[in-house]
Amino acid sequence: xxxxxxxxxxxxxxxxxxxxxxxxxxxxxxxxxxxxxxxxxxxxxxxxxxxxxxxxxxxxxxxxxxxxxxxxxxxxxxxxxxxxxxxxxxxxxxxxxxxxxxxxxxxxxxxxxxxxxxxxxxxx
Amino acid sequence: xxxxxxxxxxxxxxxxxxxxxxxxxxxxxxxxxxxxxxxxxxxxxxxxxxxxxxxxxxxxxxxxxxxxxxxxxxxxxxxxxxxxxxxxxxxxxxxxxxxxxxxxxxxxxxxxxxxxxxxxxxxx
Amino acid sequence: xxxxxxxxxxxxxxxxxxxxxxxxxxxxxxxxxxxxxxxxxxxxxxxxxxxxxxxxxxxxxxxxxxxxxxxxxxxxxxxxxxxxxxxxxxxxxxxxxxxxxxxxxxxxxxxxxxxxxxxxxxxx
Amino acid sequence: xxxxxxxxxxxxxxxxxxxxxxxxxxxxxxxxxxxxxxxxxxxxxxxxxxxxxxxxxxxxxxxxxxxxxxxxxxxxxxxxxxxxxxxxxxxxxxxxxxxxxxxxxxxxxxxxxxxxxxxxxxxx
DNA sequence: GTGGTCTAGACCACT
DNA sequence: GTGGTCTAGACCACC
Numbered sequence: 001x002x003x004x005x006x007x008x009x010x011x012x013x014x015x016x017x018x019x020x021x022x023x024x025x026x027x028x029x030x031x032x033x034x035x036x037x038x039x040x041x042x043x044x045x046x047x048x049x050x051x052x053x054x055x056x057x058x059x060x061x062x063x064x065x066x067x068x069x070x071x072x073x074x075x076x077x078x079x080x081x082x083x084x085x086x087x088x089x090x091x092x093x094x095x096x097x098x099x100x101x102x103x104x105x106x107x108x109x110x111x112x113x114x115x116x117x118x119x120x121x122x123x124x
Numbered sequence: 125x126x127x128x129x130x131x132x133x134x135x136x137x138x139x140x141x142x143x144x145x146x147x148x149x150x151x152x153x154x155x156x157x158x159x160x161x162x163x164x165x166x167x168x169x170x171x172x173x174x175x176x177x178x179x180x181x182x183x184x185x186x187x188x189x190x191x192x193x194x195x196x197x198x199x200x201x202x203x204x205x206x207x208x209x210x211x212x213x214x215x216x217x218x219x220x221x222x223x224x225x226x227x228x229x230x231x232x233x234x235x236x237x238x239x240x241x242x243x244x245x246x247x248x
Numbered sequence: 249x250x251x252x253x254x255x256x257x258x259x260x261x262x263x264x265x266x267x268x269x270x271x272x273x274x275x276x277x278x279x280x281x282x283x284x285x286x287x288x289x290x291x292x293x294x295x296x297x298x299x300x301x302x303x304x305x306x307x308x309x310x311x312x313x314x315x316x317x318x319x320x321x322x323x324x325x326x327x328x329x330x331x332x333x334x335x336x337x338x339x340x341x342x343x344x345x346x347x348x349x350x351x352x353x354x355x356x357x358x359x360x361x362x363x364x365x366x367x368x369x370x371x372x
Numbered sequence: 373x374x375x376x377x378x379x380x381x382x383x384x385x386x387x388x389x390x391x392x393x394x395x396x397x398x399x400x401x402x403x404x405x406x407x408x409x410x411x412x413x414x415x416x417x418x419x420x421x422x423x424x425x426x427x428x429x430x431x432x433x434x435x436x437x438x439x440x441x442x443x444x445x446x447x448x449x450x451x452x453x454x455x456x457x458x459x460x461x462x463x464x465x466x467x468x469x470x471x472x473x474x475x476x477x478x479x480x481x482x483x484x485x486x487x488x489x490x491x492x493x494x495x496x
Numbered sequence: 497g498t499g500g501t502c503t504a505g506a507c508c509a510c511t
Numbered sequence: 512g513t514g515g516t517c518t519a520g521a522c523c524a525c526c
Contacts, residue, residue, distance in 0.1 A: 089229065103145070113213065114217065134502090162513090174502060192509085438499070439498090439499090442525095
């Protein structure tokens with residue numbers, strides 16, 4: 001998963017979102033130590049201050065915590081991560097259903113389409 | 125359905141997309157006469173030239189046709205409209221599945237979630 | 249051969265040209281009596297005065313002559329008609345060759361193309 | 373080859389035609405970079421938007437392609453250019469033959485005239 | 497510098 | 512009234 005930053009929205013918000021995705025999807029796992037702000041910023045090609053702000057916000061949300069002397073770590077409250085995963089999924093799902101209904105599909109039709117799609121295609 | 129224009133992408137592309145949605149969802153039906161360029165532009169708060177460019181592109185796609193002196197009309201090839209509906213749906217579906225898989229959901233889990241959602245909620 | 253009048257050039261000039269074509273191609277033959285100005289004007293859907301002007305000009309060229317009491321007639325000087333035919337043909341030919349040379353065809357290539365065209369196609 | 377624009381037809385169509393001729397006749401060759409929209413517009417004494425419309429249409433036809441930041445270039449599909457050359461030639465030829473036949477010349481006579489013309493004249 | 501987009505305002509032909 | 516065309520002038524992103 002590569003960093004993907006647009007210029008049309010605050011960069012720190014995008015960093016937060018992508019960090020969240022990495023945590024949810026297990027790129028960074030519960031209890032893992034994060035790379036340094038400097039390294040993360042370099043990876044993402046952003047100013048370290050911007051990355052710092054993103055991490056601070058994530059800390060405020062409780063997703064990561066800072067050990068002053070050793071670095072930042074992913075929260076060990078797996079429940080919170082799980083909750084976040086379902087919140088985001090729920091948001092995706094709502095958007096998707098909304099779009100499909102705007103096209104004139106009923107919920108049942110959407111499920112049918114999805115089943116067709118996933119049966120014929122691969123499942124990774 | 126109100127016009128919803130952002131400034132981060134060419135306006136004429138957004139007008140095209142929203143006109144497509146209106147055609148698919150039946151706001152404008154097969155054979156219907158569209159409002160005049162000037163009226164549509166006024167509705168959407170854009171310059172008539174911009175709306176005209178959007179409509180010209182739609183005509184190039186074959187979705188509408190022009191009778192030079194009486195106005196523009198929705199194509200009577202319902203097959204084309206139907207095809208477009210499934211193309212757009214397919215695009216939504218791919219995006220959605222991609223996002224969900226990035227979160228760590230399998231196709232089966234996605235279907236399960238969707239079924240729960242639509243059973244508990246309403247079905248319109 | 250139907251009357252074909254555009255609005256972008258003087259109408260009487262177009263009438264003259266088309267009368268010339270009718271004379272050359274034999275629609276009106278040497279010595280024939282022309283229909284009345286009124287009838288010709290009606291046929292061509294133009295004002296009789298305009299047709300009158302066209303015929304006067306043709307008379308000035310010597311292509312038709314007027315017998316005050318019986319009407320207008322096509323000249324009997326077949327040489328003149330023949331000359332006109334070749335003049336116009338020569339003009340067409342020059343234009344055509346000019347256009348083809350602008351496209352990069354040599355005279356020889358043009359002749360070859362023409363022979364292919366007329367061998368494969370019909371000859372009417 | 374100078375720009376020659378009439379007011380009786382859409383300017384952008386005339387610009388398209390004359391650009392086509394320039395491409396076919398090699399004024400602009402395969403792969404060549406075109407002058408900028410602004411320069412071409414200035415050359416032809418038209419508004420840059422009008423020239424841009426003409427070029428956009430040519431791009432839609434596949435005759436030129438755009439590199440958004442460096443300029444426009446002639447297509448490298450020489451086959452397409454060659455095809456276009458013969459299409460246009462075919463059109464000229466049809467018009468010419470039609471006119472000559474209206475004058476009363478048979479295909480054979482047309483060929484004879486053409487041969488006389490090109491033997492007596494020069495062949496460039 | 498390049499092309500792309502947008503706006504404002506005008507005129508035309510057609511009915 | 513309709514759509515089509517054109518101009519003038521502006522701003523943007525990209526390199």
